[in-house]
Amino acid sequence: MKRLTAGILGSLVSFSVLADEITYREHIQPLWQSSCAACHGANAPYLGAFDENEDKYVKQNLGPRMDTYADLLMFVAWPDTGALMRRLDDGQNTPDGKPGNMYQYLGSNETQRQQNLDLFKAWVGEEAWTLKRKKDITKEELMAIKAEY
Numbered sequence: 001m002k003r004l005t006a007g008i009l010g011s012l013v014s015f016s017v018l019a020d021e022i023t024y025r026e027h028i029q030p031l032w033q034s035s036c037a038a039c040h041g042a043n044a045p046y047l048g049a050f051d052e053n054e055d056k057y058v059k060q061n062l063g064p065r066m067d068t069y070a071d072l073l074m075f076v077a078w079p080d081t082g083a084l085m086r087r088l089d090d091g092q093n094t095p096d097g098k099p100g101n102m103y104q105y106l107g108s109n110e111t112q113r114q115q116n117l118d119l120f121k122a123w124v125g126e127e128a129w130t131l132k133r134k135k136d137i138t139k140e141e142l143m144a145i146k147a148e149y
């Protein structure tokens with residue numbers, strides 16, 4: 001019994017350590033590099049410029065630029081609150097049950113996509129994984145975002 005308790009506690013502790021250790025530098029940047037950089041890198045326009053000329057950029061297969069920590073945060077927290085979550089969600093939280101349209105880029109098979117989604121979720125914070133927009137999000141939900149550098 002003692003050993004069992006230690007085992008359970010041990011796995012809880014290691015899980016929370018793992019969740020706390022997900023950082024942009026160590027985990028998200030490399031994943032972003034392999035999965036997202038092709039269309040959101042230095043050749044892509046910043047969000048403001050993208051919005052002004054969206055059709056033109058989409059035709060070139062370019063989304064808004066998000067190649068630094070600060071730029072990526074704009075799609076997590078502010079001003080494009082929840083955009084990253086809406087686009088990457090696998091359908092568990094979307095109104096129509098369909099995955100967001102960037103989910104497909106998380107990997108070449110479902111296992112890989114799920115693993116990488118878990119990494120993004122752990123980075124943003126399981127509690128903070130909401131698809132809400134700026135007008136609907138609460139201050140508490142915003143404060144729950146971890147997104148460690």
Ligand code: HEC
Pocket residue numbers: 032035036037038039040057058061062063064075080083084085087088101102105106
């Ligand atoms: C093949 C090109 C391509 C890849 C790879 C790609 N994206 Fe995109 N992404 C786009 C384009 C084009 C748009 C703009 C059109 C749209 O909104 O769907 C976009 C839009 C987005 C948006 C919405 C931005 C906004 O204006 O609100 C987010 C967030 C996003 N992508 C995140 C990602 C992430 C994270 C990855 C990597 C897992 C990724 N994308 C991979 C092409 C791509």
